[in-house]
Amino acid sequence: MTYDSYGNLTTTGVANYLKEKEIFPNDANLTVVDLHAVKESIEGFVNLIYHVYDESGKSVIMKQMLSMPRFRIEDEKNNTVEDNDGDGWTLDLGRMRSEIATLIFWNSVYPGICPEIYLFDEPARIIVMEDLMDLSLLRFELCRMVKHEHFTNKIGSFFARNLFFSSNLHLTKYKKSEVERFFINPEYTALAEVLFHENIGISWEREMLSGTAQKRAELVENPAIQIEFKRLENKFLEDKECLIHTDLHSSNIMISANDVRIIDGEFAGFGPLSQDFGRLTGSLTLNYVSWFGDDDRTPQEKTDFQAYLRKTIENLYTTFQQEFRQLVATYQKESYRLKNLDVDRYLIEQLQNSLSYAGINIMSRLGNRGLCHDLSRIPETNRLIPTLLSLDISKELLLNHQDYTDIKDFTKLLKNLNPSF
Template sequence: MTYDSYGNLTVAGVADYLKEKAIFPADAFLTVVDLHAVKESIEGFVNLIYHVYDQTGKSVVMKQMLSMPRFRIEDEKNNTVEDTDSEGWTLDLGRMRSEIATLIFWNSVYPGISPEIYLFDEPNRIIVMEDLMDLSLLRFELCRMVKHGHFTEKIGAFFARNLFYSSNLHLTNYKKSEVERFFVNPEYTALVPFLFHENIGVSWEREMIPGTAEKRAELVENPQIKAQFRRLEDKFLNDRECLIHTDLHSSNIMISATDVRIIDGEFAGFGPLAQDFGRLTASLTLNYLSWFGDDLRTAPEKADFQAYLLNTITDLYTTFQTEFRQLVETHREESYSLKTLDVEVYLIDQLQNALAYTGVNVMSRLANRGICYDLLRLPEAARLVPTLLGMDISKELLLNHRNYTTITDYTRLLKNLV
């Protein structure tokens, strides 16, 4: 059977489908690998994802959004994936359309930053795209202490170009409104409950490891922190600054010695760049903190890699700011808004909001449900110190982000933790 009873392709059906669509020749001998069976290759539960290749070495990745009422639950602790009923859960195909359009747009502003799309079959909820299996997820590279010096150069420049070319800095009000309508995504708000409502900084809903309750109470009971969460949620929902990924953590970036790609733009839409910056900075911060609980590496090894992470955070923001300044100068005569823009004030505001979102995003990955791999790889008892430090940093950033005017102010905070 090519399709199961829910209209999802079977493994055998994947090969037939790709030949039918002329992605591969009819006589090709295809190998189909379910990437959910390869732990480091993929995360998520709403897509079937396959790596397909022939005897010549040609290869693609095929993604099919699961047809309800079936979806996948990933059990990270036991390393299993199971299908289950999903009564009451629906996913809009607009999410898949948005991902395609977003990846294509990002490749237009920074060629090669996202995988190339070969086919979009909307009726069957299928995307066929460039194979990036030679790359690794950035999160796992960081947890192996692998350094990538080119990462910040590409992502920092991409952030600047994406902000500039999808915002009012470059687009007229009419053109921007048209672009916003094109990129409307019904899944844009998918992270709102996770980030702003169930977050350990404002709620007791999600469980945490023992030893965190007292410090957690300081967060949950602080009215200023609650006010910051409301402000940042409102900004996320209503500040349509530019096209953002919304979920740009280190498991949505693939990397090699020469290449960097952004993947999984399913939740993308128009919002504040500070959320993307904050989510990525939170990923780097969480990895930095995780080494305080790691007993497998020597002290010099951990200190060396933490220094690399501080430089990475600094270079990411520095590259972004340098590229942004150049874009403004190149295009300044094209619009009144650019002529009157105070670039330095603008960049400081971007930094401060990014750091506030960093605080929210760090805390969102400290609870047992939703914990980041950087901490999950540690024995539970070894997670306490990194977790408490993460709570301290988040509190500081939410309450005092306006005191930070350079990224080195933040890296200095990390460096002086212990």
């Protein structure tokens, strides 16, 4: 059978489809692997994703957006993935169009930062792209204490180039408006509800680990924090600064000893770069605090890796700032706006907003529903201290981000964390 009853390709159908589209020759002996069956290959369950290869070594990744009313859910207890009724939940095909355009644009800004696209079949909701199976998700690498020193150079430089070349720092007002219209994505606001309304720092809607209620109340019942949530939500929805990923955590970055790729730009659109910076900083921070609840590593191993994470965060920001300053200097002569730009002030504001977004993004991954792998990988009995530390960090960043003028101010906060409660 080539298609199931919902019009989604079966495993056999995937092989036939790729031959019909001449991605592989008709006589190729193809192996098709459902990546949802491989625990560490993928996070997220709104697409069918396959790794396909032949005996010669040629390989591709094929993604098909699920045809509703079905979606995939993960049963972590039984280690299974099932297709279920979607209860009316639908996905807009526009997110797939946006992902294609975004990946192509980002590869033009920083060649090789995203997988190459081989085929986009809109009617069938299918993308065929470069195989990155030799790479691993950054989140799982961090949870194995694997160090990647080159990671920050590429991501930091990419952040600077993307900000510069997709914003009014480089584009004329007319050109930027045209680019914004091209990248309109109906799914851009998909994270808004999770970040700004269901977040455990502003609502009691989502359950949390027992023992966290008091610190959580200090957030939910603090008027200043509620005001900051609203400011960041408005900025996310209204500040069309540049083309952002919106969901750039460590599970949307793939990495190897000499390569780094950004994946899954389905929610990308024009917004504040500080959300991308904050989401990634939050991801690295959650990994940092998770080691306070890990009993499998020695104290020296944990101390050493946490020092690596602090240096990683520092290098991410300093690389971004250095690349940004260089771009400003290169194009300053031809731009009135750049000639009058207070670069120091601009970068400090980027840092402060990024850290405040980091606070919100950290809290968005602490609820029992949506708990990040960094914490879910450790026994539930060991999660309380990392969770309480995360709440303290988030509270500090939301209330006092304007006191931070250098990224080392933040890494100093991490270094001085006291895990004794």
